[in-house]
Amino acid sequence: MQDQTIPKLRRTQEERTATTRMALIDATIAAIGEWGYAGASTTLIAQTAGVSRGAMLHHFATRAALMADVVRHVFDHEMAEYEDVRARTGLGNHLYDWPRLLWAVLGRPSGMAVLEILQATRSDPELAALVVPMQEAVERSALAVMRGAFGGDEAQALTIMRLMVWSVRGLSIAERYLPRRAETEDAIELLGRLLQQAAPGGRIAELGPLLVK
The missing domain is CATH 1.10.10.60 (Homeodomain-like)
Known part of the structure; x- marks a missing residue:
């Protein structure tokens, strides 16, 4: 046989x-x-x-090279996650959905690791030389995606994106040291509702009057 x-x-x-x-x-x-x-x-x-x-x-x-690759990998994975969540749930089809969507992704251990790496660039020149340009490239890529989805000029889109991303990152830090998840999620929900009131159609251009200096 x-x-x-x-x-x-x-x-x-x-x-x-x-x-x-x-x-x-x-x-x-x-x-x-x-x-x-x-x-x-x-x-x-x-x-x-x-x-x-x-x-x-x-x-x-070097350790810095490894940390930089972590940042690159996490960003690529996060972009795939956003698309997966949007495809499965529809969450993210409007601008005001994004605080919740960002929280679902950036609040994970991978997102927190990237945040710690970014903070460490302040005292590590070698790490900063690798990570800061990469973070700038990441922001440009994310900005192009946001403008493609929700319109707006570059300055408007950048302002809104930074408001949402860094509000969520800040709340993820609060969640670590003040672990009251329901309260943190209430803050995320409030940010989304404020954006919905300001831009009910979910477009960046609707926020134009609020962004005039």
């Missing part, structure tokens, strides 16, 4: 590399969530990922 065992397919080097890098990114997010940015050492991250420190350094020569 012939052996019916199906041979295992060997992974390519590219697949192994992608798997290891993803494990390190996930481990970094977990380590920052557990021990904070300062406590998330490369040794601890490598242990959490189940790889040697040498293997980690093969993929990321």
Whole structure:
């Protein structure tokens, strides 16, 4: 009788590399969530990922390079998450939906990890050199998406986007240190309602009179 065992397919080097890098990114997010940015050492991250420190350094020569890749990965993943939520629930089809949508995504451990990395750029020039330009590029990409969906000129859209994103990020910090989720969610809901009253059609141009200096 012939052996019916199906041979295992060997992974390519590219697949192994992608798997290891993803494990390190996930481990970094977990380590920052557990021990904070300062406590998330490369040794601890490598242990959490189940790889040697040498293997980690093969993929990321410095801690700053790893943190920068975390920011890049999280942004790409968040954009996919926004689209998934919009497709499944319809939430996000109006401008005033976005505080709730942002809260659903930015309040996750990955969003909090990015926030800690951004804060750390103040005292780490190497990290700032990698992350700040990336964050600026992220903002430009998000701004293009927002204008495509809700119109408005660039200055208007940037003002509204920063109001929503950084209000939600600030509330995510409050949630960590003042863990009263119902109150935080009430604040998110209020921001959405204020935007709905100001722009009932869900378009940025409706907010024009409020943005005149």
